[in-house]
Amino acid sequence: MVVGAVCLVAGVAGAALLFLWAPWPWAAAWLxxxxxxxxxxxxxxxxxxxxWGYAEAEExxxxxxxxxxxxxxxxxxxxxxxxxVTADLLEQALGIATVRVRTAASTADTRVVGLPLAEAVQLRDRLAARSESFSTGL
Incomplete structure (x- = not known):
């Protein structure tokens, strides 16, 4: 919601400038x-x-x-x-991460977003271990 707060501040600043240079109804409408x-x-x-949600089943x-x-x-x-596990700058600042799962021919967006970093690392390790034990030999 950081982006939303920045946009709100920009909108209020724009309304303040309109109050100075334009008739007040325009500034009020902008605000x-x-x-x-x-x-x-x-x-x-x-x-x-x-x-967003995920569940780990048996297979x-x-x-x-x-x-x-x-x-x-x-x-x-x-x-x-x-x-x-990936984390961009905003995710790092918030202490969260994204777990990405890639398959051979997947076109789906397979990622789990917004996990705490420690939980994301644990999920990655569990999924990697399970993918090795269920290997299909491709």
């Missing part, structure tokens, strides 16, 4: 639009965050995500080729 965009973004951010990994279009991805452990 109302900035507040509405921030509120909508805040609500959607929570929905997007809550839409496959289940990933689910999506607010407007719900997706369920099933990745057999034997098809996993690479399991890695």
């Amino acid at each position: 109302a639009a900035a507040l509405a965009a921030f509120g909508g973004g805040w609500l959607l951010a929570g929905r997007f965050r809550g839409s 496959e990994l289940y990933l689910t995500y999506g607010v407007f279009v719900r997706q369920l991805v099933v990745v057999p452990y034997g098809r996993m080729q690479v399991v890695d």
